[in-house]
Amino acid sequence: MxxxxxxxxxxxxxxxxxxxxxxxxxxxxxxxxxxxxxxxxxxxxxxxxxxxxxxxxxxxxxxxxxxxxxxxxxxxxxxxxxxxxxxxxxxxxxxxxxxxxxxxxxxxxxxxxxxxxxxxxxGAWGITEPDHGSDTSGITSKAVRDGDEWVLDGTKTFITNGPICDVFTVLVRTDVDGQRGMTAFILDRDTPGLTVGKVLDKSGNRSSPTSEMVMVDVRVPDSQRLGAVGTAQWTIGFECFSWERTVMLGSAVGGMQRGLEDAIAYAKQREAFGKPIAHFQTIAHTLAEMKINLESARLMLRYGAWKKDQGLDHQIEASMAKAYIGQAALQNADSAIQIHGGWGYIKDFPVERAWRDAKLSTIGGGTTEIQKVIISRMLLA
Ligand SMILES: Cc1cc2nc3c(=O)[nH]c(=O)nc-3n(C[C@H](O)[C@H](O)[C@H](O)COP(=O)(O)OP(=O)(O)OC[C@H]3O[C@@H](n4cnc5c(N)ncnc54)[C@H](O)[C@@H]3O)c2cc1C
Missing domain, CATH: 1.10.540.10 (Acyl-CoA dehydrogenase/oxidase, N-terminal domain)
Incomplete structure (x- = not known):
């Protein structure tokens, strides 16, 4: 080891x-x-x-x-x-x-x-719809075959990079032979009928643009289909979530490391009652808890990522990492603000931004609740 x-x-x-x-x-x-x-x-x-x-x-x-x-x-x-x-x-x-x-x-x-x-x-990827996020099985955007072409209709939302993407891979319903199958398509940004809908004004992660992507009679040749017809929810969807949960949370871990260092530096120089606040045990223990959260998060993420790199089953590790890191990142961001006192609540300090950013880790790529659904299903199978 x-x-x-x-x-x-x-x-x-x-x-x-x-x-x-x-x-x-x-x-x-x-x-x-x-x-x-x-x-x-x-x-x-x-x-x-x-x-x-x-x-x-x-x-x-x-x-x-x-x-x-x-x-x-x-x-x-x-x-x-x-x-x-x-x-x-x-x-x-x-x-x-x-x-x-x-x-x-x-x-x-x-x-x-x-x-x-x-x-x-x-690049951008779209599965979420206005009425279907966690419940991806309910998506209604569809593609209908017309000779050697497909005609896509529907609205996707919460699309990271939507307003700036050149390539948009989308997962839509293509019910075939009575099976409620889904299929993925690669759409070039300038495909007629594909437009950026409402741009979403987010709380955090604000330097990343997010929007709806609207498809009205989007006609593409079969060569734009990605993967087999009717299987994308199992192949492409699964892979996307697996990569999201074992890789993308690296950002949250890096943010936690930075937040801890910022909090330590502040606690050492900010004085109250005649001494640095780091000398108060409650503050020192908060820093210790932040460190425990950080190192646990890092280990969980790297373990899931390592298993995936080795070709080993990693689904439960990926979901555990996602569930844990989302909460831990939020907790640490909250603690960093608390250590900064009133100044932590002011936008001049990066810890304020870090809290708004960290909240997304409990939502995007499958919410914390959905990770617990996945984990418990695997435990009880
Ligand atoms: C900034 C941002 C970027 C995103 N980027 C993308 C992207 O690039 N592409 C993309 O396709 N999507 C993207 N998403 C969408 C994201 O994956 C969804 O927001 C997320 O999956 C939750 O779906 P929802 O928002 O519809 O919430 P809902 O599914 O409506 O959930 C609402 C609440 O109900 C809970 N809930 C739902 N079902 C259950 C259940 N079975 N058991 C217990 N609780 C449940 C949820 O946990 C949540 O608390 C992004 C979202 C955000 C905010």
Missing amino acids: DFALSDEQQQLFDTIAAFARDVVEPGAGERDREGRFDRDVWDACAEVGLTGMCIGEEWGGMGGGCVDTGLALEALAYGGHDAGLGLSLGAHLVIGSKPIELQGTDEQKRRYLPKLASGEWI
Whole structure:
């Protein structure tokens, strides 16, 4: 058993964290206030290989597995303090691009992956609908076959990168032979009938744009179908959730590390009743609890990611990591504000933003409640 990062992994973490401190952190507060995605920051991430982190080297990516990709997102969040960027990048990688690499035809991979890996194109993924989020089996967007073409109709919502994506992979209903099957399609941004609907004004992760994607008579050739007809909920949907839960939460872990360091620094220099507040046992113990949460979260995430990289069954570990990290990240962000007292509640301090950012970890990619449904089902099977 070896819990250590390899020299290469440590170097990956250090390099990305340093890059993030230099390039990402300086404008992070402003981007949050303005709710603005910054293409220049994205392009800088592309230059250091982040936009192709888990895409195969043959397509111009870095070929990273789950552990390495989670580590990269952790370093980006730790150094950059911009959870929205981590969300956009994570979605581009693990739900916007990975399904195409895993399920695409050679032609689809050749057409999409090099531009997604280089960051020239931004990927997005849509399963959620206004009336169906957790209950994905109820989605109503559909594709109907018409000769060698498909006609797609419906509205997807909460689409990370919706307003800025070039490639939108969507999962819709294609009931075939009485089976309530679903099928995925790759849609180019300029496909006639595909439009960005309402742009959502979020509480946190505000540098990542989120919107509806509306499909009205979207007509595409069968060559835009991703994977087999009627199976996408099991193949592509499962893979997306599995990558989300073992990789994307690296951002939350990096945010927790940064929040703890910020809280320690503040507790050492802020004085009350004639001494640094770090000397009060309640504050010191809060820091200890934050550290316990952080290291537990990191271990759970890396264990799930490691099992996935090894090709081992990791579904329960992925859901446990998602359920635990969501709550732990929120708890730590709350504690960081508490340690900052009134100043923690003021927008001048990054800990205020971190709480709004952390809340998403209990919702996106399957809520905490849904993770408990999955875990308990597996326990009771
Ligand atoms: C910022 C952001 C980005 C997102 N990005 C994407 C994206 O890129 N692509 C995409 O497709 N989706 C995306 N989502 C959607 C996200 O996955 C859903 O919001 C999430 O799955 C929950 O669905 P819902 O919002 O419809 O809540 P609902 O499903 O309506 O749930 C409401 C509440 O009921 C609870 N609940 C529901 N069913 C059960 C049950 N069986 N047992 C116990 N409790 C239950 C939930 O846990 C929750 O507390 C994003 C969401 C957000 C907020």
